[in-house]
Amino acid sequence: MLIPHSEIPFLDYSLSQRDKPxxxxxxxxxxxxxxxxxxxxxxxxxxxxxKMVDATTKFFALPPEAKDACDMNRVAHFNGYLRKGPAExxxxxxxxxxxxxxTLEEGSPEYHKIHGSTPWPxxxxxxxxxxxxxxxxxxxxxxxxEFTGFVSEALGLAPDALDQLLESDVSKRQLRCKLLCYPxxxxxxxxxxxxxxxxxxxxxxxxxxxxxxxxxxxxxxWVGAPPIRGTYIVFVGIVLQKITHGLVKAPLxxxxxxxxxxxxxxxxxxxxxxxxxxxxxxxxxxxPQEVLDMKxxxxxxxxxxxxxxxxxxxDHLPAGEVVLNFKLKAHPLVAYKFYPNLFPxxxxxxxxxxxxxxxx
Ligand SMILES: [Fe+2]
Numbered sequence: 001m002l003i004p005h006s007e008i009p010f011l012d013y014s015l016s017q018r019d020k021p022x023x024x025x026x027x028x029x030x031x032x033x034x035x036x037x038x039x040x041x042x043x044x045x046x047x048x049x050x051k052m053v054d055a056t057t058k059f060f061a062l063p064p065e066a067k068d069a070c071d072m073n074r075v076a077h078f079n080g081y082l083r084k085g086p087a088e089x090x091x092x093x094x095x096x097x098x099x100x101x102x103t104l105e106e107g108s109p110e111y112h113k114i115h116g117s118t119p120w121p122x123x124x125x126x127x128x129x130x131x132x133x134x135x136x137x138x139x140x141x142x143x144x145x146e147f148t149g150f151v152s153e154a155l156g157l158a159p160d161a162l163d164q165l166l167e168s169d170v171s172k173r174q175l176r177c178k179l180l181c182y183p184x185x186x187x188x189x190x191x192x193x194x195x196x197x198x199x200x201x202x203x204x205x206x207x208x209x210x211x212x213x214x215x216x217x218x219x220x221x222w223v224g225a226p227p228i229r230g231t232y233i234v235f236v237g238i239v240l241q242k243i244t245h246g247l248v249k250a251p252l253x254x255x256x257x258x259x260x261x262x263x264x265x266x267x268x269x270x271x272x273x274x275x276x277x278x279x280x281x282x283x284x285x286x287x288p289q290e291v292l293d294m295k296x297x298x299x300x301x302x303x304x305x306x307x308x309x310x311x312x313x314x315d316h317l318p319a320g321e322v323v324l325n326f327k328l329k330a331h332p333l334v335a336y337k338f339y340p341n342l343f344p345x346x347x348x349x350x351x352x353x354x355x356x357x358x359x360x
Contacts, residue, residue, distance in 0.1 A: 002211070002224040010231075011037040016150060028154040032294045035251035036215070036235035038228060039203075043146070044139045046230075052136035053207040055129035056264050059095055060181040062121055070095065070119040073358065076338035077116035078327050079176075091257055092191050093181040097133060102171040110339060111274055111320035114327065115171060137177050140203060140268040144175070147201070147234065148270075155244060156288035165200070165243070165272040165281055174199065174271025174320065181264055182212060185257035192255035198326070199237040203268040206233070210263035216252040218302040225253075239272055239319065243282045245309040247295050274320025279311040333358055 009030040015023040030037045059067075064087060072080035079098060085091040097118040104112055120130055145166070152162040166173050182191040191212055206213065206227035213233070214222040225233060241250045257263070272281070298304070314322045328335040328346045333355045335343045351359065 001221075002226050003215075008226075008228070009034050009037045011039050011234075012041050013039055013043065014041040024150060024153045027150055028156075028291065028294070031151070031154060031236060031248045032291070033298055035249045036225075036233055039147075039232045039234050040228075040230055042232060043143055044136075048132075048135055048139055049205065049207075051128075051132035052266060053205075053264070055126075055132040056179045056181075056207070056266055058126065058129055059121065059179060060093055060262075060264070062125060066121050066125050067093070067095075070121055072096070072119075072331065073333040073337070074119045075117055076113050076334065077118070078114060078331065078334065079116070079118035081119075090183060091185055091189055092255075093183075095179045096176055097137070098176045099171055109318070109321070110342060111318060111324040112172070113338070114274070114320055114324050115174065115176070133177070136266075137175075137268075140177070141170075141175060144201065144203065144268065144270045147203075151201070151240075155247060155285075156291040157285060161285065162243075164284075165276050167273040167275075169273075172273045172275060172320075174269075174274055174323065176269045176271075178267045178269060179264070180255075180267065181262060182210070182255060182257045183262050184260060187259050189257040190254070191257040191263070194252055194254040196241075196250035196252055197235065197237040197269070198239070198323070199269045199271040200239045201237055201270045202233075202235050203270070204233045204235070205266040206263075207266065208262065208264045210258040210261050212255045212258055212263045213265070214254055214256060216254075222254070237269075237271075239278055242278050242309070242311070242315060243272075243285065244287070245282060247287060247291065271323070272319050274318060274323075276319045277316055278319060278322075279315040282309075282311070282315075 011026055011030060027037065067081045070081040072078060072082045074080060077098070079096045081093070081095050083090045083093045098115050100117055102116045123130065148162050148166065149159040153159050194216070209227060211224050211226060213225045215225055216222055236248045236250045238250045240248060325346070328339055328342055332347050332352055335346055336351050336355070336359065
């Protein structure tokens with residue numbers, strides 16, 4: 001079942017210019033009560049989005065050997081190409097990229113290496129596409145910073161209150177763009193398992209008509225979030241949930257692969273500074289009663305627990321270290337090649353046999 005059109009949480013970005021208090025009130029309501037919005041009439045020019053979509057489809061149409069040349073295991077920064085499932089019948093392909101030319105300061109912790117260069121396809125195979133992706137990334141970075149100010153106000157904080165989590169050094173902000181391709185699969189094939197995004201905020205573009213993204217309602221029912229041209233789905237991530245003590249909640253979502261045609265999506269992931277410790281950051285914010293009352297009303301309506309938010313051990317670590325730990329576990333070959341000191345901690349039995357040929 002799809003979300004009925006009348007229940008889609010649209011948020012008109014142009015309202016932020018015309019009637020900011022109304023815009024902030026709508027954002028507050030939709031984030032507290034659902035955890036995501038369909039952002040429409042946003043500031044990114046249509047031409048920039050169209051070129052990005054064109055580049056995305058062209059990337060995944062490259063010959064397999066050209067995509068494999070961009071393998072994520074080639075760099076330390078978790079950028080590049082990744083395929084789920086066998087080469088002849090993948091269930092999902094993805095390509096990640098982020099800020100280039102990041103220089104590490106001497107003595108930087110290992111987790112500062114999580115962002116850096118990307119193994120790009122040969123320009124001759126991919127004319128103009130890298131530039132289109134860089135242009136899109138630049139616009140999304142601007143949107144993300146502006147939108148963070150609005151989120152801050154929606155939570156009842158000063159417009160710049162959340163900026164301290166993002167710091168001025170862009171290289172530490174944990175921004176990443178992820179292109180996704182879900183090829184045709186048999187019915188009910190999982191494209192992306194149920195999860196909440198672990199970052200701060202996600203800006204998702206769904207450029208193809210294929211359905212697939214689903215959110216779980218408080219009742220447990222899964223509902224489809226249809227692609228709507230000219231919109232981004234902006235959703236709350238776990239870090240924002242934790243920093244607000246659950247005032248806003250990261251929605252559980254999944255992707256079911258299409259049975260006809262190919263589904264593409266483009267996610268822009270906004271994290272907090274690598275050095276931010278989530279539990280410490282959370283202690284800095286006091287939310288007004290009016291906003292806390294909205295949370296309480298949601299909890300009563302949805303039968304949620306109202307217990308005090310409990311932080312885990314990881315919440316006391318720098319956010320970048322938490323991300324690195326997760327990624328080292330998920331990408332054994334990157335851990336083996338680029339993080340030899342940390343490799344044994346996450347892979348005490350050594351490198352899985354399937355990578356044997358990759359390291360000789
Ligand atoms: Fe996600």
